[in-house]
Amino acid sequence: MYGNPPPAVRISTPALSSASQQRVRSAQAGVSLVEVMMSMLLLATVLLGFLGTFIQSRRLTESSVMHAAATSLVYGIIEQIKGADYTTLLPSTAVDPDAPSGTTPPYIRVRINQDLTVWLQTVYTPAPGTPAAPATTPAPEVTAVSLDAIDNFIVPLPLSTATGTTSQQLAMNFWIWIDEIPDSSRDVTEVKKVTVVYTYTYNDGNRVRTIRDREVFLRTRYDQ
Numbered sequence: 001m002y003g004n005p006p007p008a009v010r011i012s013t014p015a016l017s018s019a020s021q022q023r024v025r026s027a028q029a030g031v032s033l034v035e036v037m038m039s040m041l042l043l044a045t046v047l048l049g050f051l052g053t054f055i056q057s058r059r060l061t062e063s064s065v066m067h068a069a070a071t072s073l074v075y076g077i078i079e080q081i082k083g084a085d086y087t088t089l090l091p092s093t094a095v096d097p098d099a100p101s102g103t104t105p106p107y108i109r110v111r112i113n114q115d116l117t118v119w120l121q122t123v124y125t126p127a128p129g130t131p132a133a134p135a136t137t138p139a140p141e142v143t144a145v146s147l148d149a150i151d152n153f154i155v156p157l158p159l160s161t162a163t164g165t166t167s168q169q170l171a172m173n174f175w176i177w178i179d180e181i182p183d184s185s186r187d188v189t190e191v192k193k194v195t196v197v198y199t200y201t202y203n204d205g206n207r208v209r210t211i212r213d214r215e216v217f218l219r220t221r222y223d224q
Contacts, residue, residue: 062168066202067211069159069170073112074198077120077174078215080110081194086221090192091122091178108176112154121150122176133177133195137214140199149175149197173199190221 084090091106099107099119107119125132134147144151156169175197182189199212 062202063204063209065159066168066170066200069157070172070198070200070211073154073157073170073172074196074213074215077110077112078194078196078217081108082217082219084108086190086192086219090194090219091124093124106178112157116155116157118152118154120152120174120176122178123149125177125179127180127182129180131177131179131181131193133179133193133216134197134214137212138197140210140212144173144175147175149177151175168202170200170202188220192219193217194219 081090088094089108091108093105095105096107096109096119098117099109103119103121105121106124107121109117109119111117123132132148138147152174154172154174156171159168159170177193177195179193179195181191181193183191194217196215197212198215199210201208201210203209
C-alpha cells in the first residue's frame, strides 16, 4: 500500500525534421505577412477617404469664402450707388479731375476700401431711349464687347495676410447699365433701373472657375 509509485509514463513525439520545421516557420511567416498587408490596405482605404473628404471640404469652403467676399463688395457698391444724387451722380456726366487718365464719363465714383476709389463707367440710356441692359445674366463666356458694355476691372484685393503663391485675392469685373424707365401712364416720370453684372474667377485645385451674377434695382428721384 505504501510502496513506490509507478514510474511516470513518458510519451515521446517524433522530432520534426529540419525541412518540416522550415515549412512550419514559413507558414507562420506567410500568415503574418498577409495580416500586415491587409491591415495596411485597410488603413490606406480609411486615409484615402479622409483625404477625399478634406479636399472636398476645402473646395467648398474656398468657394463659399470667395462668393461671400464678392457679394459683400457688390452690395457695398450698390449701397453707394443708391446714395448717389439722382440727377448729377447717377451717373455723373461731368469730367472728374480726380478720375484716372482715360476714364471718361458717364461714370459712378465709388469707394472700394479706405485706400481705393474707382470710377465705374456705365452705359447710360436716358428716356425715351430703349433700355440697353440685358434681361438675364449673361453666360460666363459672353464678353462685354458683345453686349456693348463697358468692362470695369477692379484690381485684385487680398483676402488674407498671406503672400506669395499661397495668397488668395479677389479680382472682379463690373458691367453697369443705367436705364431711365418712366411710365407716364402711371404718373412715373423719374425712375432709373440699375443693372450690375459682376464676374470673378478663382482657382479650384488645377481648375479656374468663373462666377458671374447679376443684380438689378430701381432708383427714383425721391429714394433718398
